[in-house]
Amino acid sequence: MARPEPWKLIAENYPVSVVMQTRFQDIDPNRHLNNVAFASMFENARVRLNRNLRPWADRPRNERSMVAAVTINYLREGHYPDDVEISSGVSRIGTSSYVITQAMFQNGHCIATCDSVIVCRTDGEGKPLRAEVLAELEKMRTIG
Numbered sequence: 001m002a003r004p005e006p007w008k009l010i011a012e013n014y015p016v017s018v019v020m021q022t023r024f025q026d027i028d029p030n031r032h033l034n035n036v037a038f039a040s041m042f043e044n045a046r047v048r049l050n051r052n053l054r055p056w057a058d059r060p061r062n063e064r065s066m067v068a069a070v071t072i073n074y075l076r077e078g079h080y081p082d083d084v085e086i087s088s089g090v091s092r093i094g095t096s097s098y099v100i101t102q103a104m105f106q107n108g109h110c111i112a113t114c115d116s117v118i119v120c121r122t123d124g125e126g127k128p129l130r131a132e133v134l135a136e137l138e139k140m141r142t143i144g
Helices: 035-053 131-139
Strands: 016-020 063-074 084-093 097-106 109-122
Touching (some): 016 035, 035 063, 035 097, 035 109, 084 131
Antiparallel strands (some): 063 109, 084 097, 097 109
């Protein structure tokens, strides 16, 4: 596994952050946060970012955004009951897709990163992102 680019490990490089509580049910037999908990917390933060980018009520009925790929890099063990902070932003914008890049921090350390490719589909086919969506994506760019 290649190490994440250094800029991804710095919370201030992301435009949005959310603090989440860890739960007892998130731990594995070794008393570390399990990989499903990491994925779930990244998903929750990603959905919040997407809702801010394109409020669901404002998009055409035939338009959908779908997750095409998710890559999580586990860098350190996470622990219960300490909260985590997930920082998120948009790192790449394509014609019909974009990448949400995230980092999870606990007790001052980056414990994981996540890249999610989001594809815009209209009437079941990949279509170029609308101008107003592109403008919102640009506001959420990461520094890096």
